[in-house]
Amino acid sequence: MKGSPMLGRCCILIALLILIALLIAYKGIPSPAPESSRRIKIFLAGSLQIPLEEITGLYRKIKNLDFQMEASGSVEAIKKVTELGKYADLILVADYNLIPKLMMNQTEWYVAFATDRLVIVYTESSKYASEVNGTNWHQILMREGVKVGISDPNRDPCGYRSIISLLLASNGSLASELLRGTNMRVRGMEAWIPDPVQGSEKIVIRPKSVELLALLESGALDYAFEYESVAIQHNLSYLKLPEEIDLGNPELKDLYSTAKVHLSSGVVIEGDVIAYGLTIPKVARNEGEALEFTKFLLTEGLKIFEKLGQRAIRPPLAYGEVPEELRGIVREVGG
Template sequence: MDKLKMPIIIGLIVLIIASLTGYYYYTHNTKTSEIIIFAAGSLKIPLDEIASKYSEKYGVNIYIEASGSVEAIRKVTDLGREADIIAVADYRLIPTFLVPNYTSWYIGFATNQVVLVYTDKSKYHEILENNPSEWYKILMRNDVKWGFSDPNKDPCGYRSVGIIGLASIYYNDTSILENLLLNKTNIAVEKVNDTLNLIVPADLKVSENSNLIIRSKSVDLISLVEAGTIDYAFEYQSVAVQHHLKYIKLPDQINLGNPKYAYFYGKVIVKILVGTDKEKSIAMSPIIYGITVLDNAPHRSEALKFLKFLLGNTGREIFEEKGQPYLDEFIVYGKIPEELRSIAGSES
């Protein structure tokens, strides 16, 4: 055989083998679809478990990127990144930032409450356990380090700020607001009639040598608490349960977990991203998680199937187990896709 033709023949053989190998992989690899989810950090653990069960059953790769809820949304609105599903820790963020340009519907589906987490290494935890109502006095102590997430990025952050404002009203003690927020950050306050407005600048700063620690999302504080770097942190009850952390419940009047006190919660409004065109005013209200599939979702059909699975019995059981019970009736806004109507109901 002509020696000049030999390399060509070998090359053709390699190409044929590679093509056949690729075809075999394509036809035998069941995971040819995918779903992209941008989610609140506090949803990561239950979503991971549901995604695992869905992937095992239907052979779909599910990519979950966790962050603060506001940050998750801004990945789409500001950075132009593609996603199929947006799942946030405050369902009101969807109409605030995504409707009507990115989606026309959403579903409020699960609840939670804010607690104060700690460990046996936390300073004064014995006092806290014996007298839970002393929580804010303990946080005021100079040798106690504590934290919450960034209000401009994460709902747990602006809820933590709101809870401190509500506590100052509930306990009738303005020093709570002054000592826990105003003296430690550049957050400002203004009172309008019976409403307390807490103003969070986009360039939120913590005072030098402060015992307050702020991180991008609430779950980022968990490792700091576990390591004893900080003593206490405001977290969702579900996060405390999932990470096996000790916690105390705050009074129902301020923990944002009891719909009975919705009117009282509304006495505090947190303004975030102040000084930018993204500025928003968020009235405190009972915690409800929200979810939607974006109009331009690259894998829209598969995403809707996954959402139906999530809202069904399997998802409900997993969320219950993780400390985030589903609502008795979902909150439905807009004309939701036909695939979800049997399980989600109609518009509220």
């Protein structure tokens, strides 16, 4: 009995499809990249979110990558990896010193790439906004009914830097007066921060500095300690502090170091020049792509930081066992 012509054609078609599949496998035609290889997961300080959004947007025009960014206070960003067991391909913090202090076993290198300075931000509706200036700001902050915001020193570098600035302002006496009623303790040029930290009628505390902005704009706050870059990025009025207390002048590093803040974790923060830092932790799942993006960030990306108020360090300063891919664009300065 003769077979059906239709059945014969189906058999031939199936055989051809099998042959094509075998040829594809033999030739090693690449399959689509796995999802994880097209994603870079970044934990970052809240004060870096706006420039990072612009930098990643530019990078997407070069390479089709998905960026998953989680903004928080810098200490929390690091603890997500060191204590919560989460992974990140890149970590960017507002204090480069936190990386060797808190990530000793989680990374072998880090880079300082930009600087900033502390300022006091306010709005037209802030109490005594028409009076405040570089001479009387501390008196204005102490007036009855004036509310002042700082971020949580245990979670955000802007918070402990705000305390350091107050300690430097008058050998500790301004910090003692302004923080009265909170559960923070001041003695001389040092301050101790419990956890949880509690504010007062005058002092309002939030986990990260950018969270204070909504309170400021709503009138719930009159003044807040912020980075100059944050004030620029959000078009806020701000008061420049004397360079002796704004933590922005590298030549005054020794002066800044006379103030110390003891965090609840036992870590002691010594006053230093503000500098942002980054690293790729050992738990990174996409180290290769993270390194390529880091090269872009430390070259083309520096222009974005400068435009948005963070002063680039050129060349960026690298510490530890710096990856070969970065050695041509950084200056290695120590372990």
